[in-house]
Amino acid sequence: MSQRVPFxxxxxxxxxxxxxxxxxxxxxxxxxxxxxxxxxxTGKSTAIRALAGLLPDIPVVEGCxxxxxxxxxxxxxxxxxxxxxxxxxxxxxxxxxVVDLPLGATEDRVVGALDIQRALAxxxxxxxxxxxxxxxxxxxxxxxxxxxxxxxxxxxxxxxxSGENVVEREGLSIxxxxxxxLVGSGNPEEGELRPQLLDRFGLSVEVRTPGDLPSRIEVIRxxxxxxxDPAGFAAQWGGAEAELRGRILAAREGLAxxxxxxxxxxxxxxxxxxxxxxxxxxxxxxxxxxxxLAALEGSAAVGDAELRRVAPPALRHRLRRNPLDEAVAGTxxxxxxxxxxxx
Amino acid sequence: xxxxxxxxxxxxxxxMQAAALLAIDPAGLGGASLRxxxxxxxxxxxxxxxxxxxxxxxxxxxxxxxxxxRLLGGLDLTATLQSGRPVAERGLLAxxxxxxxxLAMAERVTxxxxxHLAMALDTGEAxxxxxGLALRAPARLAVVALDEGLAPEEAPPxxxxxxxxxxxxxxxxxxxxxxxxxxDVAAARARLPAVTAGxxxxxxxxxxxxxxxxxxxxxxxxxxxxxxxxxxxxxxDAVTEDDAALAARLVLGPRALVLPAEAPAEEPGSxxxxxxxxxxxxxxxxxxxxxxxxxxDMILAAAAAAVPAHLLDGLKLGEAARSRTPGKAGAQKxxxxxxxxxxxxxxxxxGGARLALVETLRAAAPWQRLRRRSAAPIAARPxxxxxxxxxxRPGEDTxxxxxxRREDLRIRRFRQRSETATxxxxxxxxxxxxxxxxxxxxxxxxxxxxxxxxRDKVALLAFRGTGAELLLPPTSSLVRAKRxxxxxxxxxxxxxxxxxxxxxxxxxxxRRKGQTPLLVMLTDGRANVARDGAGGRARAEAEALExxxxxxxxxxxxVLVDVSPRPAEAGxxxxxxxxxxxxxxxxxxxxxxxxxxxxxxA
Numbered sequence: 001m002s003q004r005v006p007f008x009x010x011x012x013x014x015x016x017x018x019x020x021x022x023x024x025x026x027x028x029x030x031x032x033x034x035x036x037x038x039x040x041x042t043g044k045s046t047a048i049r050a051l052a053g054l055l056p057d058i059p060v061v062e063g064c065x066x067x068x069x070x071x072x073x074x075x076x077x078x079x080x081x082x083x084x085x086x087x088x089x090x091x092x093x094x095x096x097x098v099v100d101l102p103l104g105a106t107e108d109r110v111v112g113a114l115d116i117q118r119a120l121a122x123x124x125x126x127x128x129x130x131x132x133x134x135x136x137x138x139x140x141x142x143x144x145x146x147x148x149x150x151x152x153x154x155x156x157x158x159x160x161x162s163g164e165n166v167v168e169r170e171g172l173s174i175x176x177x178x179x180x181x182l183v184g185s186g187n188p189e190e191g192e193l194r195p196q197l198l199d200r201f202g203l204s205v206e207v208r209t210p211g212d213l214p215s216r217i218e219v220i221r222x223x224x225x226x227x228x229d230p231a232g233f234a235a236q237w238g239g240a241e242a243e244l245r246g247r248i249l250a251a252r253e254g255l256a257x258x259x260x261x262x263x264x265x266x267x268x269x270x271x272x273x274x275x276x277x278x279x280x281x282x283x284x285x286x287x288x289x290x291x292x293l294a295a296l297e298g299s300a301a302v303g304d305a306e307l308r309r310v311a312p313p314a315l316r317h318r319l320r321r322n323p324l325d326e327a328v329a330g331t332x333x334x335x336x337x338x339x340x341x342x343x
Numbered sequence: 344x345x346x347x348x349x350x351x352x353x354x355x356x357x358x359m360q361a362a363a364l365l366a367i368d369p370a371g372l373g374g375a376s377l378r379x380x381x382x383x384x385x386x387x388x389x390x391x392x393x394x395x396x397x398x399x400x401x402x403x404x405x406x407x408x409x410x411x412x413r414l415l416g417g418l419d420l421t422a423t424l425q426s427g428r429p430v431a432e433r434g435l436l437a438x439x440x441x442x443x444x445x446l447a448m449a450e451r452v453t454x455x456x457x458x459h460l461a462m463a464l465d466t467g468e469a470x471x472x473x474x475g476l477a478l479r480a481p482a483r484l485a486v487v488a489l490d491e492g493l494a495p496e497e498a499p500p501x502x503x504x505x506x507x508x509x510x511x512x513x514x515x516x517x518x519x520x521x522x523x524x525x526x527d528v529a530a531a532r533a534r535l536p537a538v539t540a541g542x543x544x545x546x547x548x549x550x551x552x553x554x555x556x557x558x559x560x561x562x563x564x565x566x567x568x569x570x571x572x573x574x575x576x577x578x579x580d581a582v583t584e585d586d587a588a589l590a591a592r593l594v595l596g597p598r599a600l601v602l603p604a605e606a607p608a609e610e611p612g613s614x615x616x617x618x619x620x621x622x623x624x625x626x627x628x629x630x631x632x633x634x635x636x637x638x639x640d641m642i643l644a645a646a647a648a649a650v651p652a653h654l655l656d657g658l659k660l661g662e663a664a665r666s667r668t669p670g671k672a673g674a675q676k677x678x679x680x681x682x683x684x685x686x687x688x689x690x691x692x693x694g695g696a697r698l699a700l701v702e703t704l705r706a707a708a709p710w711q712r713l714r715r716r717s718a719a720p721i722a723a724r725p726x727x728x729x730x731x732x733x734x735x736r737p738g739e740d741t742x743x744x745x746x747x748r749r750e751d752l753r754i755r756r757f758r759q760r761s762e763t764a765t766x767x768x769x770x771x772x773x774x775x776x777x778x779x780x781x782x783x784x785x786x787x788x789x790x791x792x793x794x795x796x797x798r799d800k801v802a803l804l805a806f807r808g809t810g811a812e813l814l815l816p817p818t819s820s821l822v823r824a825k826r827x828x829x830x831x832x833x834x835x836x837x838x839x840x841x842x843x844x845x846x847x848x849x850x851x852x853x854r855r856k857g858q859t860p861l862l863v864m865l866t867d868g869r870a871n872v873a874r875d876g877a878g879g880r881a882r883a884e885a886e887a888l889e890x891x892x893x894x895x896x897x898x899x900x901x902v903l904v905d906v907s908p909r910p911a912e913a914g915x916x917x918x919x920x921x922x923x924x925x926x927x928x929x930x931x932x933x934x935x936x937x938x939x940x941x942x943x944x945a
Contacts, residue, residue: 042560113705
């Protein structure tokens with residue numbers, strides 16, 4: 001029995017906020033990553049692994065280790081630039097990479113290293129791309145992100161922020177594009193994430209186990225059906241998956257046309273001001289996420305409705321923490337939203 | 344400890360049932376956690392399970408100190424050096440594909456190892472990205488975690504336990520009980536794919552899990568699979584309420600966090616004797632099943648009978664069974680290579696430094712061609728600076744060898760900085776108790792807020808009346824701390840000796856995990872309760888000083904904060920005996936306290 005067929009994204013019961021966050025991040029990768037923190041056994045990993053099956057294929061440069069986008073001349077790697085100088089780039093379609101970062105991954109596998117085979121056999125210096133290269137233009141998923149080694153966390157943050165992986169080791173000097181959406185999951189009971197890392201995630205969702213019996217039963221029912229016949233189950237959900245895929249594609253196309261009126265900027269600024277979030281990253285994420293949501297839902301402009309929906313995931317991890325304040329961050333955001341937008 | 348009374352299926356019979364179900368669907372059920380000391384009972388269970396599995400099923404033992412490369416697979420160094428190209432080595436996970444992985448001393452396994460196992464259990468694959476290799480191999484397996492923990496906090500990492508269907512406690516089983524006819528599961532294994540479960544069974548299992556306060560959805564999924572295996576074992580093609588009741592008892596009962604309101608917790612024995620009291624089980628007629636509510640009640644009663652006895656103790660403390668699954672437990676436990684690897688540098692492997700072979704090879708690789716050409720003259724040059732050469736000749740016919748010189752050698756660097764675990768021991772006796780405890784709680788949270796940047800830990804111990812109790816096991820999680828600190832007891836006598844003993848035991852446990860304990864004791868030092876709970880100032884004080892000396896002998900760093908309104912001799916004397924720093928803070932507030940502790944920890 002093969003488990004290779006991923007669980008269909010549309011078949012995930014509930015967890016609307018998490019699904020929404022993942023979808024808007026897929027529409028606009030610039031939002032900057034999703035952090036899903038919460039209870040065990042809530043389908044965090046399932047949702048993110050399901051993403052691989054959902055996203056449509058992308059055009060990539062043939063033979064490029066970094067899957068460069070032939071349509072984006074600025075983001076090409078050095079190899080592709082050289083190729084382009086020789087003639088038009090050859091293109092092929094490839095699935096969007098969703099790369100798992102295993103907890104025990106060593107630094108050389110993450111950033112890439114000297115190709116030991118070619119070095120030993122031929123004595124030549126060649127670069128063997130790592131996980132960051134494989135994740136370019138896709139998603140990098142860290143399960144149990146809060147348990148990751150600190151030096152790897154620092155490295156990931158640096159690359160995620162710059163969109164470029166710079167390798168200076170073993171006599172190699174390489175830089176290549178590494179634009180990816182960082183998706184992290186974890187359980188806060190096992191240790192917290194450092195605030196610096198928190199802030200780098202665009203969206204943060206709190207995942208809870210559904211408390212009501214009907215949705216719990218539905219989860220088990222679907223899981224059971226999937227376990228018994230993965231391929232059949234995936235086929236059954238094929239229609240829903242195709243529709244969702246269509247919506248993502250349409251949203252990507254329409255993203256640029258979504259209008260953001262001045263009032264929306266004002267609202268976002270007011271909200272962040274009243275919550276006292278540091279820096280401007282909160283406002284930027286709020287606007288970008290609201291725009292992606294509008295595109296996903298086919299709205300022409302960002303309005304209060306979109307801002308309201310995206311405010312909790314965009315802001316809850318940017319609040320200053322007062323350890324003695326018992327209120328959950330999400331509640332504080334909702335309170336502020338209600339004060340500003342009315343109930 | 345509260346006991347549940349004699350259940351009809353003896354613990355061994357239940358353990359045998361679990362083994363049979365596991366043998367029918369190893370990968371689906373994920374495995375079992377076996378809480379028992381090494382001995383004939385545990386061996387008997389393992390032999391039973393092994394005997395139930397088809398001949399030739401992989402059975403691999405994972406040592407506690409297993410390295411990632413052995414677990415996941417990595418570079419086979421010998422073969423790599425011989426052939427001059429990377430040769431992958433299969434890891435234990437891939438080797439155990441289709442079989443069982445036995446995890447020794449699972450209560451001490453690191454969070455990292457647990458995460459790898461969890462991922463393999465989730466995806467059925469072993470995926471490794473290391474040593475310049477990307478390996479992907481099927482690993483559909485079951486994990487048998489041998490849990491030798493004694494204290495409730497000593498348990499395998501929660502991430503792993505969560506994915507194992509069964510939790511068996513074999514402590515109470517005498518060796519002579521541990522025998523019985525092993526069932527024949529070969530037919531059941533063949534039947535399993537065809538076994539169906541009705542919607543009512545599914546609903547009842549979900550409802551039972553919810554009623555027992557089990558949040559995770561993995562539990563009902565595992566229970567459903569167990570029920571299906573039980574039906575297959577009984578030779579049925581559809582799951583009946585008996586199967587579901589068995590699954591609930593084995594899978595859901597031990598996971599319970601609350602006792603169901605309607606289930607009679609105090610007299611579960613009689614309920615468990617007849618898991619199906621009303622309708623006689625009739626596998627032939629599914630239409631005759633009882634109405635959903637009755638079915639669920641029956642399954643719930645079956646599961647409630649298996650609720651662990653110590654859950655009742657936990658509930659009394661208002662912390663449920665949280666302490667059984669300490670959050671980050673394995674992560675900081677001592678590993679053979681202490682500290683965190685922080686990279687590799689050039690240097691020679693002496694004085695305990697470990698050679699980083701792959702990096703050494705990498706450093707040597709670019710020069711091979713050059714060196715081969717000039718190898719002979721260099722080797723011939725005598726003198727102290729003669730380069731150290733390690734020559735590996737793979738065979739007579741291949742002249743190629745890898746030349747490694749001293750300047751290529753790379754050694755691993757580890758960061759030794761061990762975490763600090765601050766243990767607050769708070770005097771909760773007498774009238775000022777609530778205030779003091781409140782301030783200590785504030786200080787704990789302030790320290791945690793600060794130390795979650797440094798990844799340090801905080802624990803809280805309160806003592807009053809006749810003894811000391813652990814309110815918060817060492818944690819770095821604010822979330823967890825807040826939950827545990829919600830209810831605080833206060834009042835009663837001052838059992839200083841018991842508190843110091845408990846603190847020393849905790850400090851020891853902290854040390855065993857490779858952390859540095861720091862004890863902060865908030866008290867007025869006026870002991871008036873002896874170790875055995877009896878009053879009497881003279882004996883209490885003598886015992887307190889004795890316990891204090893033991894603490895000093897163990898070289899635990901201590902701070903004694905004297906919180907009495909007029910700091911007096913008692914506190915000072917206790918501090919001197921403990922070898923503690925003495926701080927008189929009659930009006931200690933949370934902020935002052937956390938500052939003082941931070942100064943001490945630095």
